[in-house]
Amino acid sequence: MVKTKQQKAIDFLINNGVIIVMFILVIYTGITNDRFLTSNNLFNILMNMSSRLVIALGIAGCVITAGCDLSAGRMIGFAACIAGTLLQKIDYSGKFFPDMQPLNIFVALLIVLAITGAFGSITGFFIAFLHVPPFIATLAMMEIVYGLALIYTGATPLGGYTTEYTNIATGRFLGISYLIWIAIIVAAITWFIFNMTRHGKYMYAIGGNPQAAEVAGVPVRLTMVLIYMKAAMMYGLAGFMLGAKAGGASVNLGLGYEMEAIAACTIGGVSVTGGRGKVSSAIIGVAVFELLKAALQYLGVDANAQYIAIGVVIFIAISLDIRKYVAKK
Amino acid sequence: MTFETIINQMGIELLLFAACMFFGIRLIITRDVHILNKKEDPANIKHPREYTLYAGLVIIFLGVAAIIMGILSFFNPKIALAFIIIAVVAMGIAWKFIYEKFVMGK
Numbered sequence: 001m002v003k004t005k006q007q008k009a010i011d012f013l014i015n016n017g018v019i020i021v022m023f024i025l026v027i028y029t030g031i032t033n034d035r036f037l038t039s040n041n042l043f044n045i046l047m048n049m050s051s052r053l054v055i056a057l058g059i060a061g062c063v064i065t066a067g068c069d070l071s072a073g074r075m076i077g078f079a080a081c082i083a084g085t086l087l088q089k090i091d092y093s094g095k096f097f098p099d100m101q102p103l104n105i106f107v108a109l110l111i112v113l114a115i116t117g118a119f120g121s122i123t124g125f126f127i128a129f130l131h132v133p134p135f136i137a138t139l140a141m142m143e144i145v146y147g148l149a150l151i152y153t154g155a156t157p158l159g160g161y162t163t164e165y166t167n168i169a170t171g172r173f174l175g176i177s178y179l180i181w182i183a184i185i186v187a188a189i190t191w192f193i194f195n196m197t198r199h200g201k202y203m204y205a206i207g208g209n210p211q212a213a214e215v216a217g218v219p220v221r222l223t224m225v226l227i228y229m230k231a232a233m234m235y236g237l238a239g240f241m242l243g244a245k246a247g248g249a250s251v252n253l254g255l256g257y258e259m260e261a262i263a264a265c266t267i268g269g270v271s272v273t274g275g276r277g278k279v280s281s282a283i284i285g286v287a288v289f290e291l292l293k294a295a296l297q298y299l300g301v302d303a304n305a306q307y308i309a310i311g312v313v314i315f316i317a318i319s320l321d322i323r324k325y326v327a328k329k
Numbered sequence: 330m331t332f333e334t335i336i337n338q339m340g341i342e343l344l345l346f347a348a349c350m351f352f353g354i355r356l357i358i359t360r361d362v363h364i365l366n367k368k369e370d371p372a373n374i375k376h377p378r379e380y381t382l383y384a385g386l387v388i389i390f391l392g393v394a395a396i397i398m399g400i401l402s403f404f405n406p407k408i409a410l411a412f413i414i415i416a417v418v419a420m421g422i423a424w425k426f427i428y429e430k431f432v433m434g435k
Contacts, residue, residue: 066366126421129425130421130425130428131428131432133366136349136352136388136391136420137421139345139348139391140413140417140420141417142345143345143395143398143413143417144413144414146341147398147406147409147410147413148410150406151410209368211373273367273368274368
């Protein structure tokens with residue numbers, strides 16, 4: 001059936017409705033509030049976007065295979081706590097390991113990535129080899145990681161980080177924060193993996209039709225384990241970045257970030273039904289989401305009402321995505 | 330122990346319990362394979378009704394395990410963690426068993 005121009009326009013408006021509405025909201029906020037569209041504020045929004053983008057890119061890989069990762073928020077908290085305990089100043093009174101010299105930040109980052117990657121591999125193993133549905137496997141992993149983080153830190157908030165660590169958030173290269181550079185590099189690497197590697201092709205094939213992919217010779221199980229491992233390492237990196245930015249951490253850092261990341265991916269165009277999504281989708285989704293949050297703050301919307309607004313956006317975005325899937329079917 | 334203390338310490342476990350109960354009971358009542366996997370074709374499953382029934386029971390088991398973990402965490406967090414790890418491993422093995430028995434082979 002050939003669609004008329006009018007039908008195409010209506011489809012475009014419905015499919016991109018959330019982005020259009022948010023774009024209008026941002027313009028409205030910019031017009032009504034002088035401080036919104038300033039370079040300082042846009043730089044702050046980019047800083048906030050950096051860690052969220054890393055999380056969203058990790059989750060995007062899982063969503064493309066028609067999965068999800070509900071353990072992301074807890075992994076971020078755990079990663080931030082591990083990094084925090086390894087990178088406290090030697091003279092800090094509440095030091096977690098009193099006699100330990102702070103590690104080199106790259107060594108600490110490698111430790112964080114290795115630990116979160118190991119947990120991601122276990123999640124992937126449950127999904128790929130034991131056939132546990134992703135939402136159940138990641139829900140269970142969320143519980144385990146939270147329990148581990150509580151026992152590891154004793155539910156104590158961490159602080160007193162070394163300058164080398166906090167410099168990741170405060171330092172700049174070519175006038176741009178290191179956090180933003182990290183996000184740009186991660187986005188470039190993810191783009192390369194999604195588009196230029198066999199692993200990326202396998203990922204889309206599994207998301208489109210896992211049975212057909214298996215018949216075609218795609219190593220479905222290994223690819224799934226790699227996807228969840230890679231995603232968990234990205235949460236580890238995001239936790240590391242957030243810890244540096246906040247100058248402290250607790251097990252509750254990153255709470256609910258997985259939902260925002262899934263929503264951002266969906267808004268940008270990563271389909272929850274699998275097989276579709278690009279790095280640019282995650283970038284657009286995260287940008288739109290962070291702009292919405294900033295715009296709501298500048299419009300003086302009550303903090304609790306902001307949660308409702310964000311919840312409505314998530315609901316509409318996912319409903320529209322499912323509508324696209326049903327229409328396609 | 331106040332209601333607030335329970336919510337603060339067991340919030341995640343209660344959430345997990347609610348989610349597991351919702352999906353588990355929904356699976357057992359509707360016997361709809363699409364709840365587990367939107368792209369799963371029931372025609373490719375050997376025994377879809379049995380698969381959804383036992384999968385629902387395993388999900389409910391995970392929810393109950395989460396609540397027990399929450400209660401144990403008031404007394405000894407290490408035992409609570411060990412308990413949930415054992416429960417999750419048991420769930421994984423049970424799921425593999427169910428999958429091989431009721432899904433594969435058609």
